[in-house]
Structure formats: structure tokens, C-alpha cells
Amino acid sequence: MHLKNPFANRLLSVIEKLSTAGAVLSGVTFGLMTLLILAEIMLRTFFDKSTLIASEYSGYTLAAMIYLGLGFSFRQGAHIRITFLRERLSGWPFHFLEIICASIGSVLCILSTLFLAGMVHTSYIRGTTAYTVAETPLWIPQAVILVGLIIMTLQILAYLFYLVMSGPEARNSKTMNI
Numbered sequence: 001m002h003l004k005n006p007f008a009n010r011l012l013s014v015i016e017k018l019s020t021a022g023a024v025l026s027g028v029t030f031g032l033m034t035l036l037i038l039a040e041i042m043l044r045t046f047f048d049k050s051t052l053i054a055s056e057y058s059g060y061t062l063a064a065m066i067y068l069g070l071g072f073s074f075r076q077g078a079h080i081r082i083t084f085l086r087e088r089l090s091g092w093p094f095h096f097l098e099i100i101c102a103s104i105g106s107v108l109c110i111l112s113t114l115f116l117a118g119m120v121h122t123s124y125i126r127g128t129t130a131y132t133v134a135e136t137p138l139w140i141p142q143a144v145i146l147v148g149l150i151i152m153t154l155q156i157l158a159y160l161f162y163l164v165m166s167g168p169e170a171r172n173s174k175t176m177n178i
Contacts, residue, residue, distance in 0.1 A: 029068065
């Protein structure tokens with residue numbers, strides 16, 4: 001995404017870098033989950049032992065991996081989209097539809113982020129832990145998911161900002177992946 005305003009470009013660039021950082025963290029999380037599962041398999045196979053945390057932490061890492069990658073995958077246009085109208089519209093009608101969809105998506109992301117932030121806060125204040133051997137404080141995995149959702153919210157807001165600032169020519173932009 002590229003605009004004529006230098007400040008706007010810097011803002012979009014920062015959000016793009018955050019999305020990329022989220023994707024990198026998502027990949028690291030995938031690697032950690034793989035190592036944990038391999039360790040569990042090796043322990044059970046060769047030593048008849050268990051980490052006792054593999055299933056719990058695999059779930060946490062899966063959720064973290066998904067949420068941390070949301071912003072980047074949105075930026076790359078990798079989310080599933082219903083394109084029936086998109087393919088048939090051009091110019092201002094297409095642009096107007098994209099603004100409406102991005103606005104609705106932004107509102108939903110903001111509300112989800114606020115709800116999740118409240119949930120993380122409640123879990124932290126109450127000291128809520130998982131009902132497992134590890135008794136993991138639930139605010140920790142929830143906070144990682146919150147970070148991913150914040151990145152996604154910023155990315156969709158950046159897209160909405162880009163649409164509003166760029167006009168209908170945004171569809172033909174070579175630098176826009178969405």
C-alpha cells in the first residue's frame with residue numbers, strides 16, 4: 001500500500017512491519033509446537049514418560065500461531081473472501097463496497113479486541129489458571145492471542161485508511177496485495 005502522504009505511508013509501513021513480526025512469531029510458535037510434540041513422542045516411545053503438558057501447550061501454541069498470523073495473512077489477501085460482487089464491480093461501486101466491508105470488519109475486530117482485552121484483564125485479576133497439571137495462568141496465552149488480534153485490527157484499519165485515502169484507483173495498485 002502506498003499513498004502520496006509521507007506520514008500516512010510511515011503509519012502504513014509500521015503496521016505492515018507489525019504484521020510481518022506477527023507472522024514471524026507465528027512461525028516461531030509453529031516450530032516450538034513441533035519441538036514440544038516431538039519431545040512428547042520421544043519420551044513416550046523410548047522412556048514411557050510424558051511431559052504432561054504437551055496437549056495443553058500445543059493448544060495454546062496453535063491458537064497463538066493462528067492469531068499472530070492473522071494480520072499478515074489479511075495483508076497478503078490470504079483470508080477467504082466471497083468475491084461474487086468484487087469480480088463484477090469496478091470504479092466507485094467496487095471502492096464503496098470495499099469501504100463498507102472494511103468498515104464492518106474494523107468494527108468487528110475492534111469489538112473483539114476490546115472483549116478479549118477485558119477477558120485477559122479478568123483472568124489476570126482473578127488469577128485464573130488452567131485445570132491441568134501445569135496450572136498455567138490463563139492470562140498468558142490469552143494475552144498472546146490479544147496481541148495477534150490487535151495486529152489484525154490495526155491491519156484492517158490500515159486497509160480502511162488506505163481505501164479512504166486512495167480512491168477507486170486502489171484496485172489497480174501494484175503494491176496492494178488485498
